[in-house]
Amino acid sequence: METVRIALLGAGTVGGCLVELLGAHRGRLEAFGYRPELVSVLVRDAGKPRPGIPPHLLTTDPAAIAEADVLIEVMGGTKLAGELVLRALEADTPVITANKALLAERWGELRGYAEAGLLYYEASVMAGTPVIGALQSLWGNRLLELHGILNGTCNYILGRLEAGIPYAQALKEAQDKGYAEADPTLDVGGFDAAHKLTVLSRLTVDPDFAWEEVRANTRGIEHLTPELLDEARANGQVIRLVASLFPEGGRWVGKVRPVRLPASHPLALMGSVRNAMVCRTQEVGELVFSGAGAGGHVTASAVLGDLYRLVSGQPGHLPIPNALPLPDIRVEALEEA
Known part of the structure; x- marks a missing residue:
């Protein structure tokens, strides 16, 4: 049985639901040969009560998330979350994220890691509805x-x-x-x-x-x-x-x-x-x-699904390799309101 150490960025609605689901899925993840271990949870206020999350895991120090096998980012935003995600990727640590703004706005920095299979982001578009x-x-x-x-x-x-x-x-x-x-x-x-x-x-x-x-x-x-x-x-x-x-x-x-x-x-x-x-x-x-x-458990379920994808040996979500040629069929435009 191999332990997979998880660092979590953000303990809001989605982060709290994810911790709950991790506990419920421990046995199923162990069936893949991996024991999930939450090693740190980065928050803005470590003194705020976080039901279901052991207080000793809460930290406001970004350096505390370094010793992890996978980084899960549900913090949101493009600045601090972006810097910490990039830091993890630069260290070849896989990242699971639900952050569509980060993916959209900082793609130039993230694309190479996505092409290398290190970036998992099913939850970024329709939460638990698996369209990615x-x-x-x-x-x-x-x-x-x-x-x-x-x-x-x-x-x-x-x-x-x-x-x-x-x-x-x-x-x-x-x-x-x-x-x-x-x-x-x-x-x-x-x-x-x-x-x-x-x-x-x-x-x-x-x-x-x-x-x-x-x-x-x-x-x-x-x-x-x-x-x-x-x-x-x-x-x-x-x-x-x-x-x-x-x-x-x-x-x-x-x-x-x-x-x-x-x-x-x-x-x-x-x-x-x-x-x-x-x-x-x-x-x-x-x-x-x-x-x-949308919703805490809905989004967390997709994040957890990406963790299953990771431990089962599948790469992250790859962008299409090259631009797709335009179709030779005319498409009717929708009427704008």
Whole structure:
């Protein structure tokens, strides 16, 4: 039995749930020949109670995470988390992360390690809904287009607008329920979905896909009103914030923006806080993925799944090796709202 020493960055909702799941899965991990041992948990306040986490493991000292066989990052942010992730990768320590912003914005520093199989990030896009691994298995297909509802907060707010609730009230409800942060810009501005779309784009069409281009093509939902959604419904449509990857003008384009979808569209049929993705390829046709895209246990389950992937000898999630040629089939653009 080999011990695998785990350093954890972040002990918030996801980190706490992950520690709980690690305990529940100890026997199953040992069946792979590995005994998981949590050796340190980096937090901002070591004095804050963390139910389920032994206090002696809590530390505010980044140096304490050095002696580990794998680094799990659920801290978030691109600065401190980025520096510590890079430090671990430079030491050939595998990293499991749920941090889509880090992957999107600091890819130039991370790409080589991802190509070496050291970076695992299933939880970064749709949390526990396994789309990263699934899209890798589609490299034998020719991608035509990809569209996704990748932010449950926006989906919830749009559902409330459909019920006639004004935007400001719908946003406050989302904040009260814990779906939106006090500063909701990343969600309602479309940037969270843009980070995730950038990750998907590098996995499926171009390892050099630029975050700056996706960000420039991102528009949020702040301007939407119940009246606009009523008008759409009268025309047999719904309005959703959709992240899209498609060919346009001789190149692959990534966009995040509110669009009008036919009421029968797969993305229009999802629940208010679910994530969904429609991927259309030339060989397999249309594939639909749907599931919970947020939540402590949901996200932690995907992080734990990456740990299983690691101990079973599988490499991390590789970007597509080269840019994918454009399809020779015309793709209809979605109508923007």
